[in-house]
Amino acid sequence: MSFKVGIVGLPNVGKSTLFNAITNSKVEAANYPFATIQPNFGTVAVPDERLEKMAAIMSSKKLVPTTIEFVDIAGLIAGASKGEGLGNAFLANIRETDLICEVIRCFDDKSITHVEGNVDPIRDIEIINLELILADEATVKKRLERIEGKAKSSKDKEMLAEVDLLTRLRECLADGKLLNTLDYNEDEAKILKSFQLLTCKKFIYVANVSESEVAEENDYVKKVRQFALENSAAVVKISARIEEELSELDHQEKTIFLNDLGIPNSGLDDLIATAYKTLDLQTFFTVGPQEAHAWQFPKGATAPQAAGIIHTDFEKGFIKADVYNCEDLIALGSEQNVKNAGKVRLEGKAYVLNDGDVCFFKFNN
Numbered sequence: 001m002s003f004k005v006g007i008v009g010l011p012n013v014g015k016s017t018l019f020n021a022i023t024n025s026k027v028e029a030a031n032y033p034f035a036t037i038q039p040n041f042g043t044v045a046v047p048d049e050r051l052e053k054m055a056a057i058m059s060s061k062k063l064v065p066t067t068i069e070f071v072d073i074a075g076l077i078a079g080a081s082k083g084e085g086l087g088n089a090f091l092a093n094i095r096e097t098d099l100i101c102e103v104i105r106c107f108d109d110k111s112i113t114h115v116e117g118n119v120d121p122i123r124d125i126e127i128i129n130l131e132l133i134l135a136d137e138a139t140v141k142k143r144l145e146r147i148e149g150k151a152k153s154s155k156d157k158e159m160l161a162e163v164d165l166l167t168r169l170r171e172c173l174a175d176g177k178l179l180n181t182l183d184y185n186e187d188e189a190k191i192l193k194s195f196q197l198l199t200c201k202k203f204i205y206v207a208n209v210s211e212s213e214v215a216e217e218n219d220y221v222k223k224v225r226q227f228a229l230e231n232s233a234a235v236v237k238i239s240a241r242i243e244e245e246l247s248e249l250d251h252q253e254k255t256i257f258l259n260d261l262g263i264p265n266s267g268l269d270d271l272i273a274t275a276y277k278t279l280d281l282q283t284f285f286t287v288g289p290q291e292a293h294a295w296q297f298p299k300g301a302t303a304p305q306a307a308g309i310i311h312t313d314f315e316k317g318f319i320k321a322d323v324y325n326c327e328d329l330i331a332l333g334s335e336q337n338v339k340n341a342g343k344v345r346l347e348g349k350a351y352v353l354n355d356g357d358v359c360f361f362k363f364n365n
Contacts, residue, residue, distance in 0.1 A: 046294070102205050304349050
């Protein structure tokens with residue numbers, strides 16, 4: 001199981017430089033608009049010290065971390081919803097992501113042009129969000145025109161419920177608000193999935209700063225944080241250039257570099273952690289001599305649902321699961337010690353998994 005994060009922003013804000021750092025790949029990062037025309041895809045492992053420690057304890061032959069797929073999408077400009085720049089090609093690529101990561105330029109550099117002429121992070125955010133809102137408005141309007149008359153004449157309850165929802169969406173968008181600011185019940189959430197609306201997705205704002213300001217909060221970053229606070233979104237401060245340099249170093253060199261900069265974690269690690277939290281994702285583990293494996297699961301998943309992430313047959317035939325916390329294995333040094341300490345529990349179908357659970361699923365074939 002992997003989720004997909006779309007990296008978006010205006011041209012020349014550092015998107016492709018950040019993507020290079022994330023995937024340690026080399027895509028073009030040029031000082032002119034639309035250097036990235038086709039989306040670039042990169043799957044990266046999610047760092048997790050717990051998995052590494054357990055693999056060492058269990059002498060696992062193979063270590064399998066969870067992954068995130070990042071998509072670097074061409075720079076957006078005002079008018080994209082009407083076909084300006086790369087227009088609908090950009091918007092189509094965004095529809096397929098689980099989370100939108102907006103890279104915002106928060107640094108001054110006369111050698112790097114800005115498509116709008118000057119650096120203004122809030123204006124840049126508003127340009128991007130407006131284009132997404134306009135694209136969603138077009139989608140909602142088209143759907144309403146198709147079913148509204150039919151729903152009223154047939155009085156079909158499901159169609160009428162959809163019309164009510166679409167009307168509420170239209171009003172929200174007309175007010176210039178993102179659709180992720182509304183609350184939806186379970187039935188509405190199911191209807192929404194089929195629409196692939198852009199502003200229903202969750203957002204992270206990545207404030208891209210210069211190398212010299214990575215340990216500081218400049219005025220640009222402060223403005224982005226205030227905007228995000230008012231819109232219930234997360235912010236991660238990153239220097240894309242530094243992340244690109246870090247991607248070339250081994251673990252020890254990276255630690256020394258970060259200490260010299262006066263920052264505890266890399267911006268990429270912060271971005272991954274924030275993406276997990278924003279999407280309500282957690283991790284459970286299966287460990288043994290052959291393999292130590294980390295698995296993503298949505299917060300609130302039951303034991304059978306988690307088992308189904310490994311294989312659908314595990315969910316269908318689920319009986320019970322032996323469960324303990326990964327920290328107990330790390331602290332006690334062996335699975336036998338965990339058992340001797342009475343830390344292993346037998347859980348049934350109603351059990352809701354916690355982050356860090358180590359599971360052994362029992363099922364009928």
